[in-house]
Amino acid sequence: MNKTRLQLMLCGGTGCDSTGSEKVRIALLQEIEKHGLSEEVQIIVTGCNGFCAVGPVMVVQPEGIFYQKIQPEDAKELVDSHFLKGTPIQRLMYKNPANKKIIPKMDDIPFFSSQVFRAMRNKGLIDPEVIDEYIARDGYFAAAKALNEMSPDDIIKEMLESGLRGRGGAGFPAGMKWRFAKEAQGDVKYVLCNADEGDPGAFMDRSILESDPHSVIEGMIIAAKAINAHKGYIYCRSEYPLAVKRLNIAIEQAKNYGLLGEDILGSGFEFDVEVYQGAGAFVCGEETALMRSIEGKRGMPIPRPPFPAHKGLWKKPTILNNVETLANVPQIILNGGKWYASVGTATSKGTKVFALSGDVCNIGLVEVPMGTTIRKLVYDIGGGVPDKRKFKAVQLGGPSGGCVPEQYLDTPIDYEEITKVGAIMGSGGAIVMDNTTCMVDMARYFMDFIQDESCGKCTPCREGTKRILTLLENMCKGKGQPGDIEQLEELCEVVKHSSLCGLGQTASNPVLSTLKYFRDEYEAHIFDKTCPAKTCPALVKFEVDPNKCKMCGLCFKGCPADAIQWEKKAVAVIDKTKCIKCMSCYDRCKFDAIM
Amino acid sequence: MKNSIRPKHPDITSEMWDTIDEIIAKWKNTPGSVITVLRECQDVVRYLPSELLHYISYGMGLPLSQVFGVATFYSFFSLTPKGRHTIKVCTGTACYVKGIKETINRIYGKYNLKEGGTTEDRRFSLEGVRCLGACGLAPVMVVNKDVHGAVSADKVVQILEKYE
Structure with missing residues (x-):
């Protein structure tokens, strides 16, 4: 690697890529060449930076200047003013929404400064397609240590000491899983990485795979040594083509460097990894279903025991760890389990990555120490709810999780504490919802997802989720009956306690948690036939409140069905025979005049 | 495989059949590869007509029920034609x-x-x-x-x- 005067760390993650970072790269390259700066200024396309909300983003190193929302037209000014004359461009810097002050350096922006990077320690710092850059950041040192200096028991001891728990959601101690597999009898064993990140609203695994694929491969090598496995699979969902591409590049490079294959680093240990692409089935995130899928079968779970540690893939002892879990492993081996456990709460150690999205100012990926409060996550890092709306709840854990309302915002991030308030840690999706989100509709949304993804093997999940969905749909359509809530509760309990796998057992969580905290909204839907958040079209009257209408005509201009009559200085009128209930008028009205 | 057993299908050209044969030959002996084969074949034809599933089942030496089972289980696969x-x-x-x-x-x-x-x-x-x-x-x-x-x-x- 040549050391240049300036390194432009341009984000090439999925978010920035779709807002045009590739065009920015070409424009910058042209300008740099035009000024003969190719020897001095180097563009490095990195994986996801995490601050997806303001993409495309670029960090100029070594100064650490953070630029956001860069357009190709800005390239000329960037080169002229910043890279040649040394005057950074304020226009493209981050502005603190609270006081409008410009914050030039990335490390000073609240979104970044409250974070602790462990699983994501290399994000935005290395080119994920160049193995040397990973090695320069102590990459594969841990693998070398594990292979040459440590016994399987030493590795497991460090893992247990670190307290690292499965980051896929269930929170089972990784070290314990490894010990079971190590002790299991068998000549052939497997190490699997679960990169089938299916929870809607979770994208931390994608980001890690795109920005630092080698950390996951290194984690797998260490796991392989611990249980004496020689073959591994990374089960990645096909919706993540960039992650698959980068993983394959990383595996190829690791093979060329002798870090995968026979006799790794002269240790005599053999291990090989292959990427296996999923084909779009949420249930394949469940461990036994994932293994069936690799075997080329329908991805249906099987009852446990036998546990995968004894009889997993092709009935051989197998461990399955999530991407984020594996990305933490190399540092635990390098710095020791005690170091890792120095951060966190009594039962949850280390850090957790969250994908913050929904109605929040700073959408993106954040890594925080366990024990951080949810309030800090949403307000200090996330910047709170935009457009002066009111916070309503944050949904943690996706379709298996639940909502955390305002009064529990001070709950620390900890597997047990979050479960107590009715949500789960889950894989780390954190979707913020403001007061325009209907909680009944939200529960309906998750149930729709679950019943669609239910594999159909066991009756409670297959039929139960359908019945729950029907009840919720009726409520949203204004056809809810007295007694529906009680029936809903009963069904949820049955599905929870009698389903075969985790998908069904947790399927009712979104309903139960919204019932617990927002029962009044359910009641309003059933008894008053109104939707307090005005999200359910069937319960909106589509009439204009003449007392609130300011006669601005915005609704008229936006109506795709020509159903609104309006003239200047007159209250708008909606023709219900033409209205298609698309909510366009409601969304446009700034005065809340659509009833 | 011989041309004679290729079923006739309006959406599959003979070049496509050649590619499909190559895909099957490449994966035939790898256990658990049926999902990969279906994906690669779908990339060629853009969907999976039932004639093609029959052909894959025969070529891979797998029960038709398993091939159909997998093709209908995963949302990535489509058994009906796709738009442009x-x-x-x-x-x-x-x-x-x-x-x-x-x-x-x-x-x-x-x-x-x-x-x-x-x-x-x-x-x-x-x-x-x-x-x-x-x-x-x-x-x-x-x-x-x-x-x-x-x-x-x-x-x-x-x-x-x-x-x-």
């Missing part, structure tokens, strides 16, 4: 909260196209997909390989009209 342009609308939570439902309704209003369907002229196919992991751009729509962020109901038709 595939619209994928993200129905993940973040996109849902940000209003993808209105966008989908607008697509239906304009093209009479529902999730999982194809327009009569085979111009568009619409798929609802689970989280694309681009929640920062919600609501997200992918047309072929182009990602479109912040696709409000008002913008969607304008974007789609560019795809003939």
Whole structure:
């Protein structure tokens, strides 16, 4: 690697890529060449930076200047003013929404400064397609240590000491899983990485795979040594083509460097990894279903025991760890389990990555120490709810999780504490919802997802989720009956306690948690036939409140069905025979005049 | 495999059959490779007609029930023809909260196209997909390989009209 005067760390993650970072790269390259700066200024396309909300983003190193929302037209000014004359461009810097002050350096922006990077320690710092850059950041040192200096028991001891728990959601101690597999009898064993990140609203695994694929491969090598496995699979969902591409590049490079294959680093240990692409089935995130899928079968779970540690893939002892879990492993081996456990709460150690999205100012990926409060996550890092709306709840854990309302915002991030308030840690999706989100509709949304993804093997999940969905749909359509809530509760309990796998057992969580905290909204839907958040079209009257209408005509201009009559200085009128209930008028009205 | 057993199908040309034979030959002896074979074959034909599934089952030496079982289980596989342009609308939570439902309704209003369907002229196919992991751009729509962020109901038709 040549050391240049300036390194432009341009984000090439999925978010920035779709807002045009590739065009920015070409424009910058042209300008740099035009000024003969190719020897001095180097563009490095990195994986996801995490601050997806303001993409495309670029960090100029070594100064650490953070630029956001860069357009190709800005390239000329960037080169002229910043890279040649040394005057950074304020226009493209981050502005603190609270006081409008410009914050030039990335490390000073609240979104970044409250974070602790462990699983994501290399994000935005290395080119994920160049193995040397990973090695320069102590990459594969841990693998070398594990292979040459440590016994399987030493590795497991460090893992247990670190307290690292499965980051896929269930929170089972990784070290314990490894010990079971190590002790299991068998000549052939497997190490699997679960990169089938299916929870809607979770994208931390994608980001890690795109920005630092080698950390996951290194984690797998260490796991392989611990249980004496020689073959591994990374089960990645096909919706993540960039992650698959980068993983394959990383595996190829690791093979060329002798870090995968026979006799790794002269240790005599053999291990090989292959990427296996999923084909779009949420249930394949469940461990036994994932293994069936690799075997080329329908991805249906099987009852446990036998546990995968004894009889997993092709009935051989197998461990399955999530991407984020594996990305933490190399540092635990390098710095020791005690170091890792120095951060966190009594039962949850280390850090957790969250994908913050929904109605929040700073959408993106954040890594925080366990024990951080949810309030800090949403307000200090996330910047709170935009457009002066009111916070309503944050949904943690996706379709298996639940909502955390305002009064529990001070709950620390900890597997047990979050479960107590009715949500789960889950894989780390954190979707913020403001007061325009209907909680009944939200529960309906998750149930729709679950019943669609239910594999159909066991009756409670297959039929139960359908019945729950029907009840919720009726409520949203204004056809809810007295007694529906009680029936809903009963069904949820049955599905929870009698389903075969985790998908069904947790399927009712979104309903139960919204019932617990927002029962009044359910009641309003059933008894008053109104939707307090005005999200359910069937319960909106589509009439204009003449007392609130300011006669601005915005609704008229936006109506795709020509159903609104309006003239200047007159209250708008909606023709219900033409209205298609698309909510366009409601969304446009700034005065809340659509009833 | 001999040409004589290739079934006739209007959507599969003889070059496509050659590629399909190569795919089957490549994976025939790898256990658990049926999903990969189906994916690669779907890339060639753009969907999986039942004649093709019969052919794969024969070529791979697998029971037809297993091949059909896998093809119908995973949402990635389609047994019906696809349009020239595939619209994928993200129905993940973040996109849902940000209003993808209105966008989908607008697509239906304009093209009479529902999730999982194809327009009569085979111009568009619409798929609802689970989280694309681009929640920062919600609501997200992918047309072929182009990602479109912040696709409000008002913008969607304008974007789609560019795809003939």
